[in-house]
Amino acid sequence: GALVYQYPRRTICKSGTSMRMECQAVGFQATSVAWYRQSPQKTFELIALSTVNSAIKYEQNFTQEKFPISHPNLSFSSMTVLNAYLEDRGLYLCGALSRDSYEQYFGPGTRLTVL
Amino acid sequence: GDSVTQTEGLVTVTEGLPVMLNCTYQTAYSDVAFFWYVQYLNEAPKLLLRSSTDNKRTEHQGFHATLHKSSSSFHLQKSSVQLSDSALYYCALSENSAGNKLTFGIGTRVLVRP
Numbered sequence: 001g002a003l004v005y006q007y008p009r010r011t012i013c014k015s016g017t018s019m020r021m022e023c024q025a026v027g028f029q030a031t032s033v034a035w036y037r038q039s040p041q042k043t044f045e046l047i048a049l050s051t052v053n054s055a056i057k058y059e060q061n062f063t064q065e066k067f068p069i070s071h072p073n074l075s076f077s078s079m080t081v082l083n084a085y086l087e088d089r090g091l092y093l094c095g096a097l098s099r100d101s102y103e104q105y106f107g108p109g110t111r112l113t114v115l
Numbered sequence: 116g117d118s119v120t121q122t123e124g125l126v127t128v129t130e131g132l133p134v135m136l137n138c139t140y141q142t143a144y145s146d147v148a149f150f151w152y153v154q155y156l157n158e159a160p161k162l163l164l165r166s167s168t169d170n171k172r173t174e175h176q177g178f179h180a181t182l183h184k185s186s187s188s189f190h191l192q193k194s195s196v197q198l199s200d201s202a203l204y205y206c207a208l209s210e211n212s213a214g215n216k217l218t219f220g221i222g223t224r225v226l227v228r229p
Contacts, residue, residue: 004159032215043205044219093160097215104215106152106159 002028004096006107013084014115020080021110023094028105030096033077035069038109039090047092050077074099081112089114117142121206121220128196129228136191136223138180138206148214149182149189154203154222163204164191167212201227 005024013019023033032051036044048058050071058064071077077096081088091109098105122137140149148167152160166173169184178193189206206220 032213034215034217036217036219043221044217046216046218049216095215095217097213102213103162103165104217106161108157108159 002026002098002101002103002105004094004105004107006092006094006110008110009108010111010113012113012115015085016083018080018082019084019112020078021092021094021112023077023079023096023107025075025096025105028096028098028100029074030077031074031099032097033071034095034097034104035067035077035079036093036095037088037090038093039087042090044093047079084112084114086114088112117144117208117210117218119206119208119218119220121204122223123221125224125226127226127228130198131195133192133194134196134200134225136204136206136225138189138191138220139187140189140206140208141187142208142210142218144210146210146212148209148212149180150205150207150209150214150217151178151180151189151191152205152207152219154205156202160205165214196225196227198227198229201225 003026007022035047047062050056093109094107095104118141128134151164153163154160166182172181207217
């Protein structure tokens with residue numbers, strides 16, 4: 001079956017430092033990967049949409065300078081949170097769109113705590 | 116921009132009884148797809164239902180929803196809930212037909228009691 005793994009599941013970093021999270025699609029090939037963030041008491045908010053062989057498109061309030069994304073192949077994507085501060089805490093969700101079924105599969109998320 | 120409004124908070128329902136979770140939306144796009152995702156504790160959200168056709172009932176795992184563009188709604192219903200239906204339910208819309216650029220509602224937690 002189609003699965004999406006995210007690593008790490010939980011991470012803690014000091015304010016002002018950076019952390020990298022990964023997203024791996026297994027059992028299918030993803031044509032695009034979307035990164036979302038769920039801040040405390042809020043719903044999931046789209047950060048950026050990455051399509052292989054196309055430019056990564058960031059949503060308003062999110063920038064490449066703050067959330068650089070790498071999407072080197074159809075099954076893997078990574079995103080870094082640079083200079084993390086308290087407002088960056090939350091659950092970061094990766095959604096991968098299947099090339100064949102056009103269904104978006106989600107990973108369990110990476111929970112970021114900033115001290 | 117797009118927005119999705121759901122029944123907020125916790126919905127408690129007795130096993131065997133029906134449940135309806137409200138979902139309304141605002142969007143300026145015409146080629147829009149609508150989704151219900153279910154998220155069980157410590158798991159990833161999973162697709163429950165998807166629709167982009169007006170007034171067409173979509174069903175899966177006993178749940179059903181009908182997109183009504185006239186009222187901008189995509190309510191989720193089940194006629195008889197089971198204990199295993201306890202989960203977090205998200206309504207979402209995608210401004211493209213691919214469904215990979217989602218705007219989520221706040222989520223509704225459903226607790227089914229015996």
